[in-house]
Amino acid sequence: MDVVASLSMQVPLRKVRRLQRISKPDGNTSATEYVPLEEPSVPTKETLANELQSLYWGGVRRELAGMILTLREWQQSQYSSLELEEERESQTEGYNHLVDQVSESSRQFAQNYSQERLRKIQGGIMGKRNQRAYEEYSQAVFIACRRAYEDQPLKEEIRKSMPDRQAESLLERRARMLLQSASFLDIDKVITYNSPLPQANFWKRSAPPQLTLERFDESSMPKLKALRCKACGDVVRGILFKCLEPKCQAAVPFTPKDSICETCFRVSRHPQNHMTKFYKHLILRDIITPRIGRQICFCDPTMRTAPKGRDLPPFPIDDTFLHRGRKGKPKVLKCGLLLLSDRVMEAKYQGTISAIEKGKKQIQMLKQTKPNDKTMVRSASRLTGLGRRQNQSRGRRYTAPQDRGGEKTMSDVEEEKLASKEIPLLYRKFTNRYPFGNVHVALMFGPLMIENGVPDSKGGVLLSTRDPLCFGVNGTTDDLRPEMALSHKRLLYERVSKKPPRRVKASLEQIVGDPFQYLSQPTLERELIQLLVTASERYRQDPRQTIDLQKQSLENEVLALQSGLIQLLGERVVSITSHLADRLLDSNTKLKWSLTANNCQNFCDSLLQWNEVGSFLGPLPNNLTTNELPYMMSFATRPGSYLREKVVSKFDVPNGLTEEYLLKFRQGRHDDSDLVDTLQEYWHDWGGFGCTLYRYQNLFPWDCTVAYSKTAGTCNSCCLSNHVWSFPFDSYGTIMLHLARQKSLYPPEIAGTRGLSNEQWMHNRLTVLLAHDYLLAGTSAMYRSRLLRAATDWLRIYPHERVDRLKLGGIHRAQPVSHEFDKGRYHEYMLADWALLVKEQQIERYEYLRDRRVLLPDVVIASGGDDDGDGGDGDGGPALDDGDNTGYAGWTGDDLGEGNSLDCGIEDGWDGDYPDGYGDDPGNAIDVGGLSGGPDAGVDGGDVGGDDGGDGGGGDGGE
Numbered sequence: 001m002d003v004v005a006s007l008s009m010q011v012p013l014r015k016v017r018r019l020q021r022i023s024k025p026d027g028n029t030s031a032t033e034y035v036p037l038e039e040p041s042v043p044t045k046e047t048l049a050n051e052l053q054s055l056y057w058g059g060v061r062r063e064l065a066g067m068i069l070t071l072r073e074w075q076q077s078q079y080s081s082l083e084l085e086e087e088r089e090s091q092t093e094g095y096n097h098l099v100d101q102v103s104e105s106s107r108q109f110a111q112n113y114s115q116e117r118l119r120k121i122q123g124g125i126m127g128k129r130n131q132r133a134y135e136e137y138s139q140a141v142f143i144a145c146r147r148a149y150e151d152q153p154l155k156e157e158i159r160k161s162m163p164d165r166q167a168e169s170l171l172e173r174r175a176r177m178l179l180q181s182a183s184f185l186d187i188d189k190v191i192t193y194n195s196p197l198p199q200a201n202f203w204k205r206s207a208p209p210q211l212t213l214e215r216f217d218e219s220s221m222p223k224l225k226a227l228r229c230k231a232c233g234d235v236v237r238g239i240l241f242k243c244l245e246p247k248c249q250a251a252v253p254f255t256p257k258d259s260i261c262e263t264c265f266r267v268s269r270h271p272q273n274h275m276t277k278f279y280k281h282l283i284l285r286d287i288i289t290p291r292i293g294r295q296i297c298f299c300d301p302t303m304r305t306a307p308k309g310r311d312l313p314p315f316p317i318d319d320t321f322l323h324r325g326r327k328g329k330p331k332v333l334k335c336g337l338l339l340l341s342d343r344v345m346e347a348k349y350q351g352t353i354s355a356i357e358k359g360k361k362q363i364q365m366l367k368q369t370k371p372n373d374k375t376m377v378r379s380a381s382r383l384t385g386l387g388r389r390q391n392q393s394r395g396r397r398y399t400a401p402q403d404r405g406g407e408k409t410m411s412d413v414e415e416e417k418l419a420s421k422e423i424p425l426l427y428r429k430f431t432n433r434y435p436f437g438n439v440h441v442a443l444m445f446g447p448l449m450i451e452n453g454v455p456d457s458k459g460g461v462l463l464s465t466r467d468p469l470c471f472g473v474n475g476t477t478d479d480l481r482p483e484m485a486l487s488h489k490r491l492l493y494e495r496v497s498k499k500p501p502r503r504v505k506a507s508l509e510q511i512v513g514d515p516f517q518y519l520s521q522p523t524l525e526r527e528l529i530q531l532l533v534t535a536s537e538r539y540r541q542d543p544r545q546t547i548d549l550q551k552q553s554l555e556n557e558v559l560a561l562q563s564g565l566i567q568l569l570g571e572r573v574v575s576i577t578s579h580l581a582d583r584l585l586d587s588n589t590k591l592k593w594s595l596t597a598n599n600c601q602n603f604c605d606s607l608l609q610w611n612e613v614g615s616f617l618g619p620l621p622n623n624l625t626t627n628e629l630p631y632m633m634s635f636a637t638r639p640g641s642y643l644r645e646k647v648v649s650k651f652d653v654p655n656g657l658t659e660e661y662l663l664k665f666r667q668g669r670h671d672d673s674d675l676v677d678t679l680q681e682y683w684h685d686w687g688g689f690g691c692t693l694y695r696y697q698n699l700f701p702w703d704c705t706v707a708y709s710k711t712a713g714t715c716n717s718c719c720l721s722n723h724v725w726s727f728p729f730d731s732y733g734t735i736m737l738h739l740a741r742q743k744s745l746y747p748p749e750i751a752g753t754r755g756l757s758n759e760q761w762m763h764n765r766l767t768v769l770l771a772h773d774y775l776l777a778g779t780s781a782m783y784r785s786r787l788l789r790a791a792t793d794w795l796r797i798y799p800h801e802r803v804d805r806l807k808l809g810g811i812h813r814a815q816p817v818s819h820e821f822d823k824g825r826y827h828e829y830m831l832a833d834w835a836l837l838v839k840e841q842q843i844e845r846y847e848y849l850r851d852r853r854v855l856l857p858d859v860v861i862a863s864g865g866d867d868d869g870d871g872g873d874g875d876g877g878p879a880l881d882d883g884d885n886t887g888y889a890g891w892t893g894d895d896l897g898e899g900n901s902l903d904c905g906i907e908d909g910w911d912g913d914y915p916d917g918y919g920d921d922p923g924n925a926i927d928v929g930g931l932s933g934g935p936d937a938g939v940d941g942g943d944v945g946g947d948d949g950g951d952g953g954g955g956d957g958g959e
Contacts, residue, residue: 060562067532095782181768182469190508239279241275259278272744279677459591481496514780616634635732639801656727705814725778
């Protein structure tokens with residue numbers, strides 16, 4: 001251990017001195033030129049491993065400084081009374097869902113149960129509710145009781161293995177949570193923002209835009225349009241920022257009505273301290289004033305009269321008032337308030353149509369009207385990239401991108417398009433060739449980042465450190481940081497660089513490390529926790545000291561902490577960095593970026609081999625071999641496991657939140673927002689609530705109510721542990737995403753204020769740390785369980801990679817329209833049916849639909865569910881098939897019936913009636929059948945819908 005500590009302590013200091021010598025004297029440059037190491041030759045494994053350790057411990061030092069300053073700040077008198085109720089709790093709950101998903105006996109039972117259920121449905125035994133209600137429910141209760149009895153010993157062993165948190169003081173627990181939140185031994189895949197290439201049309205299907213008011217027409221109805229950024233002019237499709245400075249004195253002054261996009265905010269197109277963040281939201285409540293509402297509503301005004309004779313505002317709509325056309329009576333002029341949802345959907349649809357879809361329609365129109373005018377057709381083809389250029393006729397030879405260079409260029413994209421024989425881009429199946437579409441993925445080990453396909457990588461791999469995590473107080477102001485490039489010829493270069501903060505969109509946990517879980521060296525871990533507490537109490541910013549003396553005092557505390565961390569983690573850091581160095585220097589590992597042969601996802605997969613991280617639970621410390629990595633739990637999957645799951649019964653594992661977010665990229669959807677902001681759109685934009693409904697949803701924006709389970713509680717009565725364990729894989733990634741965010745990237749909690757107050761910011765950070773603590777407590781208990789280790793060993797040796805994603809799923813969500821909120825194939829859900837109602841009635845309808853799914857005995861599917869995707873009518877609503885799901889059309893009765901949608905050639909306007917007569921206002925639908933088929937031959941809408949190529953209900957075939 002002494003040798004390891006000596007090496008790791010010396011490498012960072014040596015690197016800093018050498019980089020200082022090669023730095024340019026001009027401080028205005030953002031980066032120095034790359035220089036080779038002492039010997040311009042292929043580095044040895046030991047040399048590269050030492051350099052990786054150098055970067056690693058340099059990143060650790062920067063984050064330790066932030067921990068000391070944050071813990072010192074939380075001890076100030078103004079925060080002494082701020083304590084979360086969860087900080088005194090030690091019980092961890094909610095992990096049983098994950099145990100049931102990965103246990104071999106549970107999966108075998110789920111498979112048999114689903115097959116038997118499908119057999120009964122196909123045989124017509126369970127076709128109608130009145131025939132199956134009692135029998136199916138009774139069978140489901142019996143089966144659930146039997147499974148609970150059989151799994152009792154396993155779950156009891158996990159419960160007894162939970163770490164004891166009660167012996168810690170409040171300050172010690174906060175110190176431990178800070179140290180473990182840095183995830184020094186975790187490995188993640190980090191997805192970062194990457195703008196679509198200008199001519200890569202297969203990545204241009206954009207998200208619905210944020211809307212703004214264009215004008216009021218002669219009937220006082222609002223005409224809406226897509227909001228454009230004040231700085232760059234692009235359409236805003238995610239979060240937005242507004243200047244709330246009373247007297248803005250910027251070079252280009254903004255008014256409170258002006259907004260900018262996240263991209264312009266990050267590059268400081270306007271002073272960031274002037275800007276306040278807002279989620280994408282429904283603007284009707286802002287623009288429909290009482291005066292406008294009375295002009296729109298021509299119903300009997302007496303129905304809006306309060307008991308004392310006061311005229312109530314007509315908007316938001318009170319559902320107890322009988323507006324004209326509310327019951328869908330024919331030949332009755334509908335109230336203008338009820339038509340507002342149509343205006344919203346039409347504006348969102350117009351803003352969602354991408355350039356390629358517009359170009360396809362232009363080509364179709366030109367072929368129909370002027371079939372001989374080839375000039376106009378070629379013009380539209382150039383606009384969309386859909387022209388039928390014949391590569392062979394021009395004598396061009398297609399060359400694979402991996403044979404040309406390592407960085408992304410437009411020539412790569414153009415030649416990829418030529419190689420694909422110009423299949424219509426909208427229906428081309430890029431899911432197998434380009435996983436996740438146009439996103440960039442980097443591998444992160446602790447603070448160390450490894451990635452290819454980025455600028456300044458010398459055509460190979462860039463080695464750098466992540467931006468310091470934001471625990472509450474920033475710990476360093478260092479602008480220049482060291483980074484290295486391993487070229488495709490495996491020559492190592494280094495430099496110092498200043499880069500803007502990385503724009504992270506999602507984090508995919510691969511393996512979870514064990515520091516500060518009292519597993520391997522509990523005595524040393526307790527000493528380090530106490531050392532952090534002592535350092536935070538000892539360090540004080542004396543105004544009589546110079547800035548240099550204050551920095552030196554902080555650096556001394558950091559070095560003392562780092563020395564202890566090296567003793568605790570040194571051997572495991574050496575093991576993992578040696579493994580990464582061996583992979584990077586292996587001739588079978590491709591470093592050069594290629595769109596098809598070695599994109600960033602393929603490169604990250606090549607650094608983590610399945611035989612090393614395939615076990616769900618990591619090896620015990622005394623059983624660790626040279627071919628295994630040290631970890632507690634693995635969420636790693638083999639390539640090809642990210643698929644849309646076919647759910648037949650409540651015992652199946654549906655896709656999780658992060659999975660569905662990634663599947664949008666596989667279907668060509670390009671989102672500007674990260675995972676958290678995208679989930680917030682459900683509450684602020686689609687649902688029209690304007691805020692989240694229950695606690696914890698401001699940070700973890702999902703409803704943790706479990707469907708098909710009467711005994712489970714609801715989200716408004718849950719604890720933090722239950723909330724995050726409902727989606728463990730998503731929660732791990734969401735926590736890392738929050739820790740990468742600065743305070744300015746959170747909207748105000750109180751309307752009219754500018755951002756979070758200091759107390760709210762501390763509450764925000766403590767909640768994130770506590771959520772991580774609950775996850776790690778359950779993870780360490782599972783790691784200690786001998787029975788669970790035996791029950792999950794099958795995941796490593798199972799031949800089919802589809803089972804890998806069992807670790808990634810979560811609960812069956814009772815949250816209405818959450819699984820199918822934005823499918824990306826045929827239906828774009830634009831607005832909830834309750835969005836125009838008053839707040840109390842919105843919540844009432846939401847909870848009614850949610851509670852209906854809780855009371856259901858099992859997943860509602862259509863009779864005759866087969867693998868062709870031919871969906872029949874369900875029990876509560878019309879059929880909906882996306883070509884991937886196996887006849888689960890009946891979900892529309894309970895999940896999808898309440899949503900307004902765009903029907904793309906599936907049916908002639910989709911009816912969205914509430915089930916069982918709860919509400920009989922049909923959901924508004926827009927028929928855009930022109931998008932359902934190919935541009936030439938009139939392909940049936942179902943044939944292009946999914947991997948099974950089933951009949952999706954009869955598309956219009958491009959008409």
